[in-house]
Amino acid sequence: MDAIVIGAGIGGLCAAIGLRQRGWQVTVLERAAAFSEVGAGLTLMANGLRGLDVLGIGDTVRAAGRADAPGGTRASSGRWISRIDAEAMTRLLGTAALGIHRATLHEILRAALPAGTILTGAQVTGLGPQARGDEPTGRQVVYQHAGKTVTVRAALIVAADGIDSAVRAQLWPDHPGPVHSGSTAWLGVTGPWAGERAAAISWGPGAEFGTVPLGDGRVYWFAAVNAPAKWRVEDEMAAVRQRFGGWHDPVPGLLDATDPAAVIRTDLRHLAAPLPSYVRGNVALLGDAAHAMTPNLGQGANQAIEDAVVLAAVCGPGDAIPAALAEYDRQRRPRSQQVARAAVQIGRIGQQLANPLAVGLRNTMMRLTPSRLALRSMARHADWDAPRIPR
Numbered sequence: 001m002d003a004i005v006i007g008a009g010i011g012g013l014c015a016a017i018g019l020r021q022r023g024w025q026v027t028v029l030e031r032a033a034a035f036s037e038v039g040a041g042l043t044l045m046a047n048g049l050r051g052l053d054v055l056g057i058g059d060t061v062r063a064a065g066r067a068d069a070p071g072g073t074r075a076s077s078g079r080w081i082s083r084i085d086a087e088a089m090t091r092l093l094g095t096a097a098l099g100i101h102r103a104t105l106h107e108i109l110r111a112a113l114p115a116g117t118i119l120t121g122a123q124v125t126g127l128g129p130q131a132r133g134d135e136p137t138g139r140q141v142v143y144q145h146a147g148k149t150v151t152v153r154a155a156l157i158v159a160a161d162g163i164d165s166a167v168r169a170q171l172w173p174d175h176p177g178p179v180h181s182g183s184t185a186w187l188g189v190t191g192p193w194a195g196e197r198a199a200a201i202s203w204g205p206g207a208e209f210g211t212v213p214l215g216d217g218r219v220y221w222f223a224a225v226n227a228p229a230k231w232r233v234e235d236e237m238a239a240v241r242q243r244f245g246g247w248h249d250p251v252p253g254l255l256d257a258t259d260p261a262a263v264i265r266t267d268l269r270h271l272a273a274p275l276p277s278y279v280r281g282n283v284a285l286l287g288d289a290a291h292a293m294t295p296n297l298g299q300g301a302n303q304a305i306e307d308a309v310v311l312a313a314v315c316g317p318g319d320a321i322p323a324a325l326a327e328y329d330r331q332r333r334p335r336s337q338q339v340a341r342a343a344v345q346i347g348r349i350g351q352q353l354a355n356p357l358a359v360g361l362r363n364t365m366m367r368l369t370p371s372r373l374a375l376r377s378m379a380r381h382a383d384w385d386a387p388r389i390p391r
């Protein structure tokens with residue numbers, strides 16, 4: 001029984017690993033011709049790490065990353081608004097969050113699949129008509145590869161083709177698709193860094209600067225500001241310095257330690273309108289294709305990992321696929337859409353809040369919040385028990 005996964009991002013690769021463990025023959029179709037080192041860092045939370053544990057690669061990932069350092073939230077002056085006790089968080093959730101470079105995580109995920117599972121340079125152009133109305137015949141996947149149009153049929157199709165999912169657009173043509181959140185973010189990774197290594201966020205009016213220490217002595221940073229969609233600047237690093245160069249230490253030092261040519265910027269987009277379903281026939285949407293969210297909770301990839309583990313847990317090669325996928329939808333849609341909603345809300349009262357009076361009020365309220373309450377509210381979304389994948 002064949003499964004086709006469209007997209008070799010974090011979600012697609014985790015799905016492929018889980019489905020193989022479940023007994024599926026899996027092919028991953030990826031449009032990129034090759035995998036490059038571009039990209040920045042990522043925080044894996046307890047829920048994502050528990051999912052990776054079930055997939056059998058949690059320890060490898062932990063060894064390649066850096067367990068959460070103490071940190072919290074500061075004002076742009078450097079004054080702490082809220083401190084996070086990383087050890088207490090680890091006790092609460094049973095595992096520490098992890099900072100890791102995306103390229104490192106991606107490499108580990110690829111290594112967990114047998115050679116030949118991923119077909120690169122394979123751009124899916126759409127799904128063919130349902131051959132018969134019933135499973136397991138399923139739909140055809142049409143893709144371009146080496147200048148040819150190829151059509152294959154699979155009993156299970158997993159669309160993990162990201163925020164601009166072509167599969168979502170085809171199967172849910174009335175859905176408005178992703179929208180701009182009102183913010184844009186620069187991402188950078190320092191060279192070797194001997195200074196402060198806190199997992200922290202600093203908030204100024206309409207702006208946020210965050211740091212995530214990586215396993216190899218570098219620090220991943222992100223800097224987000226309110227901005228219109230497709231905002232253009234001539235020199236990205238000059239724009240970051242103009243906005244954040246006067247912030248507290250170690251922000252200016254981190255910028256100095258970063259190769260300006262490697263700084264990337266991305267508009268922060270999300271699926272503001274939740275999908276009515278993540279499944280249609282024998283097709284399941286997964287990861288950003290299903291629930292692209294703003295990064296304010298650091299949960300997008302973690303939710304994609306949850307999707308992958310649940311899909312493999314509920315959908316075996318001998319199962320009635322529509323029923324199994326209905327269960328996937330039942331388990332995944334409410335949770336992931338709730339996390340996506342919470343991420344938008346955190347963004348509004350965090351990075352996007354621009355009125356100085358409102359900023360002052362928020363900071364005072366956060367300072368007055370007992371640390372135990374703050375800890376619990378931060379841990380809420382990361383507290384998830386991964387199901388077992390039947391072998």
Ligand SMILES: Cc1cc2nc3c(=O)[nH]c(=O)nc-3n(C[C@H](O)[C@H](O)[C@H](O)COP(=O)(O)OP(=O)(O)OC[C@H]3O[C@@H](n4cnc5c(N)ncnc54)[C@H](O)[C@@H]3O)c2cc1C
Nearest residue numbers: 007009010011031043124161162287288298299300301302
């Ligand atoms: C600034 C920023 C910071 C973030 N920080 C965090 C964080 O700290 N923690 C966290 O959990 N999440 C974070 N996220 C979110 C996270 O990056 C995403 O949720 C996650 O990468 C989604 O993975 P995915 O596999 O669903 O999609 P993607 O990573 O987008 O992968 C989709 C794949 O599909 C391929 N593809 C697309 N179309 C086709 C096609 N037609 N045919 C074949 N292949 C195709 C693409 O080339 C790509 O490889 C952040 C996001 C942003 C923007």
